Structure formats: C-alpha cells, structure tokens
Amino acid sequence: VKRKERSVEEYVAGILNNERTILAQAITLIESNAAKHTEKAQRILHELLPYVGRSIRIGITGVPGAGKSTFIEAFGQFLCDKGHRVAVLAVDPSSSVTGGSILGDKTRMENLARNPRAFIRPSPSGGTLGGVHRKTRETILLCEAAGYDIILVETVGVGQSEVAVRGMVDFFLLLALTGAGDELQGMKKGMMELVDAIVINKADGDNKKKAELAKEEYNQILHYLRHATKGWETKAYTCSSLYGEGIEQIWEVIERFVQTTKQSGVFEERRREQMKDWLHAMIKDYLHIRFFQHPAVQQQLPTIERDVMEGKQPVTMAAQQLIRLYEQT
C-alpha cells in the first residue's frame, strides 16, 4: 500500500500533536538518503527547532550481555510511572560486525513498548560514515518536539559509537556486570572516562554480594581516571533491573547531575559545544564523502596508495596529486 505523501505542514502539526505514526514516519524520512527526502526532512526540522532541547538526554551503553534492554525496560517504566514521557533510540553500530541488527528487535522491551507514554525506535544499521550518528541526533530533536522529556540513547559497547553518543547526550551511563577485573580487560579502553555513572546490573540473589564487590572495584579504578563532566564525580552504583531495586537511586543521581550542571552552566555549555562539534563533524564527513566518491579519485587511489605503502612515492606528493584530481576534474 503506497501511502499518501504528507506535506511539511502535516508532519510538523502531527509531531507537535504527538501522533506516533507521523513521528515514526518523520524519522524514516530523516533516515532516508534520497535527496528529495533530505530536503523535506530539513524543512520539517527547521520548523520544529523552537520546540526542541527541553529533554534530558541520557546515553546508555554496556557490553553485550550487560542487560541493557532489561535495564531500559525497568528504568523506562519507572520514569513513565513518574509522569515522564520516554523515547528510546538505539544507535546500532551497523550489522556488519555482529551479523544482524542486535537492537532492531522491538520485542526486547515488550512492556515498555506497550506503554502509551513511551516511544521505542530502533535505529537502522546504516553504515558508519556520519550515517547512523547524524540521524540519531536529528531523531532526538524530533522526539523532543513530540513532547518526550526523557530521551534514552542506547548503544552497544563496541568501537567508536560511544564517543559519538557522548557527543549527543547530557548524561552517559555505563551498564556493567560483576567481575570488574575480567570485564575491564575486554572493555574498550577510555570507556570509563566517557561516562557519568557506572551501574552494576543484576545485583540480586546470589549475585548481590559480587555486585557490591564489583562496585568497590570500579570505584577504585575510577579514582585513577578523569571525569567525563566538569564538576561531577563519576561513581559506581548497583541495581537489579529484574526486581527494580536501585532504579530510583539512579534517577536521583541523574536529577542531581542535571541540577548541578545546570547551576554551574556546564549543562548548557556542553549542549552548545555539541552543536558546534556536530556542525564541524558533518562538514568533515561531507568533504570526505565528496572526495572519495569523486570518479577520478576512485580510479587513481588504489595505485597511489600502493605506491605510497611500497615507498615509491612520497606521501605529500601523493596527497597533493589526489587533491588536484578532485579539484580540477
């Protein structure tokens, strides 16, 4: 069934009125790479700009198996019960690594998905270059315009996606498991310096004692690290998503974080810097894409690269030659 194309005005009105179908369609439009969609999407975003920015943006990461879905389900329900409206977005670092969209499965958060105060949107696995991340940022804005006041951005702890997510959220939370030592060896280095809190999940039953120990271990290691946010000390906490224990405490931590950083101006300053960084990152991406998609560059690059790697051509000369190809043809 081919659906009737909506006008920019219809999209804008529908989103501001929080019509979920229209919001979902607008996100699809944003995610599209077709030129005509891009233009329309940008016009919609432009109209919505006065209505964005009034949420708390929370990033959630953790290695596969750390219980991200269970945590988000419990945390999201808790927030909805408190009267918030919660949007859950997933940054899927492309399916090529994992052999399938890990986060594409909506049924993971069954209860939250049925909650009328929640909106869950899995991200498409759209390659790396600017694709997924750029679209997630714009999706955040659409959800804010639709009235969601808590945005949860979920990402799997692999590769570069955490750095990207740190650049689009106010508060960043790392879900961890017991056995910090073992886990840390597998954890991407630098991870702990990106986050504002570490939450040891599954602190229930036989596991409770181990979770407390892991918390101590993490707190000890955090001593050696820089904090992600000026004026905020990153600490470790425990919770049980299964029994809802500790969930309230985590929300209190986030509320305190928001209060502290808003008072100090760090909150607003980070948001402004994120916008600027976003612009510069996007310019870099565009330039990069335009360069490497250039036919003459594509034709010559493999040969020139090989010559450079084999020491037959100086790098500067090779780079200049390629740039000349790009600019002159």
Add this chain to the structure above:
Amino acid sequence: VKRKERSVEEYVAGILNNERTILAQAITLIESNAAKHTEKAQRILHELLPYVGRSIRIGITGVPGAGKSTFIEAFGQFLCDKGHRVAVLAVDPSSSVTGGSILGDKTRMENLARNPRAFIRPSPSGGTLGGVHRKTRETILLCEAAGYDIILVETVGVGQSEVAVRGMVDFFLLLALTGAGDELQGMKKGMMELVDAIVINKADGDNKKKAELAKEEYNQILHYLRHATKGWETKAYTCSSLYGEGIEQIWEVIERFVQTTKQSGVFEERRREQMKDWLHAMIKDYLHIRFFQHPAVQQQLPTIERDVMEGKQPVTMAAQQLIRLYEQT
C-alpha cells in the same frame, strides 16, 4: 648573510654523504610552508626514498619532569658507544599551551649534542593542523637517508601528540616517575595503551625502592589494558639515567621487540599501515585547510556557527550551505 640556494642534487648528495649542515638545511626546507620550498623538498624526498626506512624508530614520551632529556642523553650516548648513529627529533606540541618552546633548547642534551655520531633537531612549534607531525615524519626519512640507524622521537605527554607519534614510530616508550598512583591521575588516559614499555626513571639513591614499587604498580595496571603491539606484552622497567643503570636492559628490550615483531611480520605491517594512514590523514588535513581557508566560507562561518549553536538553523542545512559556498565560489 643570505646563503646560496642549493640545488636538489646538492641536497641529495649532501644528505647521503651525511653532511650535517646540509641535512639541517634540508629539514628547514621541509619545514617551510612556502610553496616553492614545498616543491623542492618533495623532489629531494623523492630522490631519497630508496635510502629510507632502515632505522629503528623509537618514540619517547612522559609528563614534564619525568626526565626525558636526561634519559635521552644517557640512552643516546649508550647507543653511540655501541656504534649506532642516533638522531633525536622533538615533536613540540606548539608553544601556545606552554608559553614557550619547551624542547627548543638544544643545550638540554649538551654531551649528546657534541657527539659526532648524534644529530639533535628540535622541532619548530608550528601549530597543530598537520604541521608539526607531517614534518616530523619527513624529517625521520631525511635522517634515515643520512645514515642514522636509530631515530628517537621525543614528545611531551600533553594532548594529541602521543597518538601522532605512535603513528610514526616502531617502538613507543613512556618515561614515568615513582608514585604511579598520583602520576596516573594526571596522565592522559589511554596513554598506557599506546606504549610498548614504561620506564620508571630516577631509580637511584633513596628513590630506588619507590621506583621498584611504582614498577609493580604499573605492571598491575597494565594487566587491565590492551597492548599497543600485537604479540608484545607491554611491561614496566626501572632505570637511572643519572648513573646509567638499566639503560642497557632497555635497549635489550627494544632489540627483542624488533626481533619478535620482524619475525611475526607485525613490524613491516605496521610500517605499511603507517604510510597508508599518513596519506589519508594528509588528505583530510588538506581538504580541511582548503575548506576553512576559502574566503566565502571564512566570511559566513561565524554567523552560521552562531545560528547553529543557538538552535536557529538545523546542522545539516548549515553544513550543506557551507559546502555549497566552498564548491561554487
């Protein structure tokens, strides 16, 4: 006194003959940003390509006060005494941070500077963007062509310069002090995962016991981290640059590293990857420079940036507008 301009052939012959004055002048030429110098420098490099690559490139970093000059002086003398020829290059991360060229002072390594088997070249503080790092890589090649078989690249442990140095050396060494805990808090995170060895300097006199303790501390922490080089376990060592103790051991470690990685192919593979990364980094730099130096972009950027930061214009639209300005005018 205006000196006579040398021809490409004179430069090449002089460098291959290890005439230090000509080598020094060639490096100055390489470092120059004037277009006519760039072209000449590239022609010289091109001629020298068959003679480069046959050295061991060693990066040395550490926080200010870790005793880098004293270590390099002792280590360099040791290597010269063993019959090696040693070039010392400094990557100065620009004087704007430190209020003066920290490394510009040749007299720091008085004895080594007088050794006929050694060549010391402080780096100019030439801004960040591609400047210093690009030139250091090319300076390494010139020194190799002049017959230096050990290249020491010194950098101060601040900011991004370590990542750049890691990308141009075979072996990377971190000089540290006792009191690992305290120091680690100040140390740039990720640092320990970039290096192939940590050397606790000043392990002499009253300090010897503390140095041994620090070594243990570092080894413990290294357990949690990824190693910088495939098939090589990064470990901590102690030495006293003042009394020359431990210097020989460090050289043995490096020799073992070179042997191991050459056998496994990791050495050659890293060199090839470094060349490719260098080419891509340079393309990125060039594109960036050409974009931001474009008159129309320069004129419009501040306004567009402000609009984006204040939420008046969507980022994608702003980026597209700037790229259009760049390409069409």
